[in-house]
Amino acid sequence: MRPLLTHLLPAARELAMCDDGVRIKGLARSHWIDYPRATQALEILERLLQTPQRERMPCLLLHGDSNIGKTQIVSKFQRRHPPEYDEGKGVELRSIVAMQMPPTPEQPRFYSSLLFELGAPFNAAARLSALENLSRALLRKVSARMLIVDEVHHLLAGNYREQRASLNLLKFLANDLKIAVVLVGTQDAVLALQTDPQMVSRFARFEVPRWQETEAFRSLLAAFEMILPLRRPSNLARREIVHAILTAxxxxTGEVSRVLTVSAELAIRDGKEAIDLGHIENAARTLLS
Ligand SMILES: Nc1ncnc2c1ncn2[C@@H]1O[C@H](COP(=O)(O)OP(=O)(O)OP(=O)(O)O)[C@@H](O)[C@H]1O
Ligand SMILES: [Mg+2]
Incomplete structure (x- = not known):
């Protein structure tokens, strides 16, 4: 008889009925899971995007440790606001433009990355003023209202002068084009911005902190459980399991996801069909080695 699989979301129920190989492959698929801090971040981004243009546009620094989920949050936000095509003007409108800070923050490289995102690859060896003018013209053309710069801690890879120049460039874009600038990075990004009092006052800070043993974390684990294609409930929100996952x-967030994916694979392979403490400890050992 087919098990009811009521512990799973409908899409995961289908996958849970597939054979082991298919299920193990399916574990690699990524899913967005809502959690309160991410919801708050998305609300703040939404408010920034809706802010009418004004002289001092509000800006945001979204920061947190590596692998906590920052890029996932901004990607989710971008999916909510996909580019639109303006038939009348014959141009693509992109309210959000997102890019990564190049590994070394020289201004020509910054503009080259931005132009690449805007679909106008340009020679980084061109004059800085040419890159700057083209970037500004294109951001206006696509009616950008928000510029997201990820990996902004790369600023620190530059010397003091380059750091200053990059911070000035970001301020300049925010002021000149009246767009909301969102910087995303690790705690080092906070340090990089702290060298400039104007940046400190201009950029509101929002941290995505590491998980602790809270109700929100138990909900996150329960949400993971609903999408892992196992045929029996694991009850991941149990105290000893929560504790083991936090330690591992x-x-x-990224490590939570990896521990659970490996644990689920172990539970499929050994036929237990539910994650137990032993699976998590084994998964933690596998991931460490
Ligand atoms: N909302 C979410 N739902 C499900 N999984 C998530 C979520 N957020 C993050 N993850 C998991 O965490 C991993 C790391 O997330 P992400 O790449 O956003 O981290 P990051 O904070 O940008 O790290 P880095 O600073 O190194 O760039 C993702 O690949 C995914 O497995
Ligand atoms: Mg990232």
Whole structure:
């Protein structure tokens, strides 16, 4: 008889009925899971995007440890606001433009990355003023209202002068084009911005902290359980399991996801069909080695 699989979301129920190989492959698929801090971040981003243009546009620094989920949050936000095509003007409108800070923050490289995102690859060896003018013209053309710069801690890879120049460039874009600038990075990004009092006052800070043993974390685990294609409930929100996952993951969302994926694979392979403490400990050992 087919098990009811009521502990799973409908899409996961289908997958749970597939054979082991298919289920193990399916574990690699990524899913967005809502959690309160991410919801708050998305609300703040939404408010920034809706802010009418004004002289001092509000800006945001979204920060947290590596692998906590920052890029996932901004990607989710971008999916909510996909580019639109303006038939009348014959141009693509992109309210959000997102890019990564190049590994070394020289201004020409910054503009080259931005132009690449805007679909106008440009020679980084061109004059800085040419890159700057083209970037500004294109951001206006696509009616950008928000510029997201991820990996902004790369600023620190530059010397003091380059750091200053990059911070000035970001301020300049925010002021000149009246767009909301959102910087995303690790705690080092906070340090980089602290060298500039104007940046400190201009950029509101929002941290995505590591997980602790809270109700929100138990909900996150329960949400993971609903999408892992196992045929029996694991009850991941149990105290000893919560504790083991926190220890194994260091409270990082990416590690939580990896520990659970490996544990689920072990539970499929050994036929137990539910994650137990032993699976999590084994998964933690596998991930460490
Ligand atoms: N909302 C979410 N739902 C499900 N999984 C998530 C979520 N957020 C993060 N993850 C998991 O955590 C991993 C790391 O997330 P992400 O790449 O956003 O981290 P990051 O904070 O940008 O790290 P880095 O600073 O190193 O770039 C993802 O690949 C995914 O497995
Ligand atoms: Mg990232």
């Amino acid at each position: 993951s260091g409270g990082l």
